[in-house]
Amino acid sequence: MKRALITGITGQDGSYLAELLLSKGYEVHGIKRMASSFNTQRIDHLYQDPHVEHRTLILHYGDLTDSSNITSIIADVQPDELYNLGAQSHVAVSFKLPEYTANVNALGTLRLLEAIRFLGLEKKTRFYQASTSELYGLVQETPQSETTPFYPRSPYAIAKLYAYWTTVNYREAYNMFACNGILFNHESPRRGETFVTRKITRAFANITQGLEECLYIGNLNATRDWGHAKDYVRMQWMMLQQDEPKDYVIATGTQYSVRDFIRKAAAGLGFTLEFRGKGVEETGVVTSITDKDKSHAVKTGDVLVRIDPRYFRPAEVETLLGEPSKARHDMGWVPQITFDEMVLEMVSHDLEEAKRYALLKSNGYPVSVNRE
Ligand code: NDP
Numbered sequence: 001m002k003r004a005l006i007t008g009i010t011g012q013d014g015s016y017l018a019e020l021l022l023s024k025g026y027e028v029h030g031i032k033r034m035a036s037s038f039n040t041q042r043i044d045h046l047y048q049d050p051h052v053e054h055r056t057l058i059l060h061y062g063d064l065t066d067s068s069n070i071t072s073i074i075a076d077v078q079p080d081e082l083y084n085l086g087a088q089s090h091v092a093v094s095f096k097l098p099e100y101t102a103n104v105n106a107l108g109t110l111r112l113l114e115a116i117r118f119l120g121l122e123k124k125t126r127f128y129q130a131s132t133s134e135l136y137g138l139v140q141e142t143p144q145s146e147t148t149p150f151y152p153r154s155p156y157a158i159a160k161l162y163a164y165w166t167t168v169n170y171r172e173a174y175n176m177f178a179c180n181g182i183l184f185n186h187e188s189p190r191r192g193e194t195f196v197t198r199k200i201t202r203a204f205a206n207i208t209q210g211l212e213e214c215l216y217i218g219n220l221n222a223t224r225d226w227g228h229a230k231d232y233v234r235m236q237w238m239m240l241q242q243d244e245p246k247d248y249v250i251a252t253g254t255q256y257s258v259r260d261f262i263r264k265a266a267a268g269l270g271f272t273l274e275f276r277g278k279g280v281e282e283t284g285v286v287t288s289i290t291d292k293d294k295s296h297a298v299k300t301g302d303v304l305v306r307i308d309p310r311y312f313r314p315a316e317v318e319t320l321l322g323e324p325s326k327a328r329h330d331m332g333w334v335p336q337i338t339f340d341e342m343v344l345e346m347v348s349h350d351l352e353e354a355k356r357y358a359l360l361k362s363n364g365y366p367v368s369v370n371r372e
């Protein structure tokens with residue numbers, strides 16, 4: 001039985017990867033952070049009682065900022081595969097928390113690799129680093145492939161650049177099986193609520209149920225290459241099954257704007273939006289209702305989208321488009337879930353959630369719809 005250790009198991013990707021590895025018969029260990037309340041919602045369906053013998057999912061308290069903790073977990077687990085998915089992963093937040101972001105995302109990666117080396121596990125433990133299309137930042141060529149030069153544009157991306165090169169360096173210096181997956185944006189119903197896609201699908205679902213009135217958003221013109229997290233974690237596993245450690249771009253090769261995503265999400269909920277005005281005055285106005293049942297609190301003429309400059313970033317990554325042919329060529333990887341299917345899955349999920357909240361509210365229970 002192979003043993004895997006996942007940092008960031010409580011996050012979007014960690015939860016899907018844990019599911020995948022369990023389905024393949026792995027013993028899965030995950031690092032979860034201490035929090036004042038439970039933060040394991042995404043993996044609760046996988047939870048195994050610690051009093052049961054022969055568990056296949058085991059959680060360890062830990063933090064990427066704590067070297068001794070990291071080293072002792074790796075020493076205990078002796079993993080065959082280590083997936084480093086843990087990070088302060090929000091680009092906008094990294095401008096507010098630059099030092100912490102560097103500590104977790106850059107030094108956290110160094111701590112893991114150094115622990116593997118220090119413990120003499122270089123030949124045993126295969127290492128996956130969650131690298132990112134944010135490394136391309138101010139893009140130097142389009143589409144972006146493994147050979148495109150990097151130009152990071154945020155404390156997040158700069159910290160990830162350090163982690164990227166540390167991974168390459170440990171591979172070259174110590175002959176470790178260490179690779180970078182340069183993943184473009186990937187989403188799902190488990191996406192964090194403050195990333196733009198989930199923010200949109202949640203807000204619109206809430207609006208249809210009368211729980212919110214308007215979506216406040218930043219840069220509508222940003223374009224991204226959005227895929228589905230399930231497809232991308234499959235690729236993370238595939239990379240560690242290769243004969244040689246290599247770095248790969250993982251993307252769909254298709255690009256949409258934030259505005260496109262908004263229109264698609266609206267359509268999934270049964271209304272059509274038209275954008276009017278320019279700059280910070282731009283608004284999204286409902287022009288038709290295609291399905292009255294689905295969108296009963298939405299009326300033609302409602303202004304459902306407004307710009308709020310607080311969501312603009314000090315330095316923006318305007319456009320990203322990936323070129324995943326190396327992954328397709330070497331491993332036969334192709335994404336299976338389309339953009340349209342993904343948006344629909346996200347709006348359907350959030351609509352169900354909004355309906356539950358609306359039911360609670362109508363029965364007098366307090367409901368708070370957090371938004372940032
Ligand atoms: P999430 O933000 O959903 O998950 C991040 C995980 O890291 C959570 O489990 C979080 O714990 C954990 N974490 C945060 N800080 C620490 C810390 N100090 N010590 C230990 N763990 C910590 O991210 P995703 O699942 O979306 O992404 C996974 C990885 O892939 C990240 O490294 C991200 O930067 C990278 N990435 C993501 C892409 C995407 O589009 N999703 C694209 C490219 C790269 P908690 O639950 O307690 O907050």
Ligand code: GDR
Binds near residue numbers: 186217316
């Ligand atoms: P990103 O994802 O920064 O690409 O990082 P995010 O969804 O936060 O932003 C995508 C684009 O949308 C624009 N935008 C907004 N973003 C947020 N969060 N909130 C808004 O209100 C809003 N309005 C417009 C942003 O400016 C940006 O251009 C994600 C993270 O998962 C990283 O960890 C990962 O490395 C990259 O994807 C690839």
